Amino acid sequence: MNQLLEEIYSTKSVKDMEGNSINPFPTATPYDIGIVLKNFIQKYNLERTLEVGMAYGLSTLFICQAHQDKGTGIHTAIDPMQNSMWKSIGLLNVKKANLADNLRFFESCSHEVLPQLLAKREKLDFAFIDGSHHFDYTLVDFFYIDKLLQVGGYVVFDDIWMPGVRKVVSYVLRNRDYELVKIDMKTSIWKGLAKSTKRFLQNPLEQDYGRIRFIFSNICVLRKISEDNRNWDYHRSF
Numbered sequence: 122m123n124q125l126l127e128e129i130y131s132t133k134s135v136k137d138m139e140g141n142s143i144n145p146f147p148t149a150t151p152y153d154i155g156i157v158l159k160n161f162i163q164k165y166n167l168e169r170t171l172e173v174g175m176a177y178g179l180s181t182l183f184i185c186q187a188h189q190d191k192g193t194g195i196h197t198a199i200d201p202m203q204n205s206m207w208k209s210i211g212l213l214n215v216k217k218a219n220l221a222d223n224l225r226f227f228e229s230c231s232h233e234v235l236p237q238l239l240a241k242r243e244k245l246d247f248a249f250i251d252g253s254h255h256f257d258y259t260l261v262d263f264f265y266i267d268k269l270l271q272v273g274g275y276v277v278f279d280d281i282w283m284p285g286v287r288k289v290v291s292y293v294l295r296n297r298d299y300e301l302v303k304i305d306m307k308t309s310i311w312k313g314l315a316k317s318t319k320r321f322l323q324n325p326l327e328q329d330y331g332r333i334r335f336i337f338s339n340i341c342v343l344r345k346i347s348e349d350n351r352n353w354d355y356h357r358s359f
Contacts, residue, residue, distance in 0.1 A: 199226075
């Protein structure tokens with residue numbers, strides 16, 4: 122594992138350009154999820170990866186490290202507030218970890234960058250959606266990522282404890298040709314049940330296709346089965 126990542130998780134601290142220490146948690150990606158992202162990319166040899174939302178750059182470090190360990194691959198990160206809110210700590214961490222050659226960064230909104238990538242006919246093998254967690258913004262991120270994603274590629278939704286994110290996942294599973302992928306995360310049954318109970322209490326009447334509320338992790342991985350082949354009037358409630 123990258124030495125900087127080990128240091129950040131052991132000290133629970135990141136540093137800005139002036140050397141000031143900041144606790145990145147609970148905002149930053151948990152260690153177990155970072156390991157899942159890294160191992161997933163290495164296991165399936167995913168070359169073209171993208172994430173919406175960079176913040177302190179911990180998920181970025183895991184993904185870029187996966188590419189460096191494989192010897193190939195490029196990661197694209199999008200974050201409109203990397204400088205203003207996050208003090209460029211994410212980019213600084215990537216530089217400190219000697220992973221800058223594996224990263225392409227856009228300091229703009231995802232709804233501005235993703236259409237540009239689509240216009241250039243770029244393709245993705247993997248995407249991590251962790252930007253705005255409002256339903257509409259998450260859905261727009263998925264809409265464009267789906268058009269960029271190769272058949273057989275993967276999209277990961279973070280923070281499915283939030284109802285808006287779960288609603289987008291439910292829409293995708295009900296209306297698009299994607300399948301839920303089981304991930305290997307060691308979560309105790311009691312912690313998992315606590316998470317599921319909390320999600321249920323948020324909205325007991327919520328429709329929950331694929332039992333999303335009962336996934337023990339806070340991430341959800343979907344695999345693209347085919348391109349969009351719906352009839353023009355197709356719709357399933359979600």
